[in-house]
Amino acid sequence: MCLTCGCGEGDVTIDGQTADPEHQHVGADGIVYRHVHAHPHGAAHAHSHAPGTSPTRSLQIERDILARNDAFAADNRRAFERQGVLALNLVSSPGSGKTTLLVRTIEALQGKTSLAVIEGDQQTSLDAERIRATGAAAVQINTGKGCHLDAQRVQQALPKLALPPNALLFIENVGNLVCPAAFDLGEACKVVILSVTEGEDKPLKYPDMFSAARLMLLNKCDLLPHLDFDVARVIENARRVNPTIEILQVSARSGAGMQAWLDWLAGELAALSVGCARGDDAVRRPQL
Ligand SMILES: Nc1nc2c(ncn2[C@@H]2O[C@H](COP(=O)(O)OP(=O)(O)OP(=O)(O)O)[C@@H](O)[C@H]2O)c(=O)[nH]1
Numbered sequence: 667m668c669l670t671c672g673c674g675e676g677d678v679t680i681d682g683q684t685a686d687p688e689h690q691h692v693g694a695d696g697i698v699y700r701h702v703h704a705h706p707h708g709a710a711h712a713h714s715h716a717p718g719t720s721p722t723r724s725l726q727i728e729r730d731i732l733a734r735n736d737a738f739a740a741d742n743r744r745a746f747e748r749q750g751v752l753a754l755n756l757v758s759s760p761g762s763g764k765t766t767l768l769v770r771t772i773e774a775l776q777g778k779t780s781l782a783v784i785e786g787d788q789q790t791s792l793d794a795e796r797i798r799a800t801g802a803a804a805v806q807i808n809t810g811k812g813c814h815l816d817a818q819r820v821q822q823a824l825p826k827l828a829l830p831p832n833a834l835l836f837i838e839n840v841g842n843l844v845c846p847a848a849f850d851l852g853e854a855c856k857v858v859i860l861s862v863t864e865g866e867d868k869p870l871k872y873p874d875m876f877s878a879a880r881l882m883l884l885n886k887c888d889l890l891p892h893l894d895f896d897v898a899r900v901i902e903n904a905r906r907v908n909p910t911i912e913i914l915q916v917s918a919r920s921g922a923g924m925q926a927w928l929d930w931l932a933g934e935l936a937a938l939s940v941g942c943a944r945g946d947d948a949v950r951r952p953q954l
């Protein structure tokens with residue numbers, strides 16, 4: 667459960683299979699309840715929990731959830747560093763163009779870089795199918811009522827990908843500019859995608875996401891001639907919440923700006939291999 671928005675954690679699947687047959691949830695008394703469902707997911711629970719949780723208790727539960735997530739994220743990060751894998755967590759509101767951008771990126775990197783994708787959506791495997799159509803490996807995590815990926819689910823999905831050393835791992839998070847900001851997946855960094863149809867004010871309205879990201883991709887720039895979107899203003903707003911954020915303007919549709927994004931990826935991969943060669947654990951720490 668995510669206390670930021672109260673979303674549920676049940677019914678998570680990885681490539682269609684139940685991720686955790688042992689169901690777990692936090693009762694109003696703050697206790698984590700674990701049980702194996704004897705009934706189908708979605709059916710009413712045989713047991714109940716007292717309604718109402720004090721604000722102090724809620725805060726403690728939220729801390730516990732995030733601490734548990736951070737432990738899995740630290741494991742993931744160690745595994746990525748050991749294998750020399752560059753993991754990027756792609757975050758945005760729904761429909762900013764994450765999958766379109768990934769498809770185009772994969773096409774450009776074909777034969778040059780090993781890569782794989784973890785797709786996160788509440789329902790459907792549509793995005794994983796779009797990725798697999800390029801020939802790249804993809805795993806679909808369906809979060810059910812959840813509004814973000816968490817590090818444990820990513821860890822469970824990794825064995826399905828068999829990533830070679832020096833590979834790129836793209837993790838397309840559930841479309842949501844709020845909760846994914848709080849959940850470290852063990853990535854090298856978050857890349858936030860904002861499309862020009864969303865408005866220049868989004869970095870100010872959702873500052874946690876823009877301050878957690880190292881790079882902002884401003885997508886759908888092919889539409890700029892048809893909009894009154896002010897690029898200078900969105901850059902100013904993004905830098906107001908995160909003075910060091912890098913920003914690239916792209917169009918996944920026309921391909922404009924894609925080379926700069928590919929150069930950025932190449933730079934990150936090169937920095938990773940230098941860090942690995944030096945045994946420098948801290949080289950790829952995320953900016954949170
Ligand atoms: N004009 C234009 N349309 C784009 C661009 N990138 C994506 N789109 C369109 O935007 C819509 C959403 O694209 P997706 O790639 O599915 O977006 P997404 O962020 O993966 O969406 P979710 O996974 O549902 O959050 C589709 O109709 C795409 O064709 C772009 O650069 N320019």
Ligand SMILES: [Mg+2]
Nearest residue numbers: 764765793838
């Ligand atoms: Mg998508």
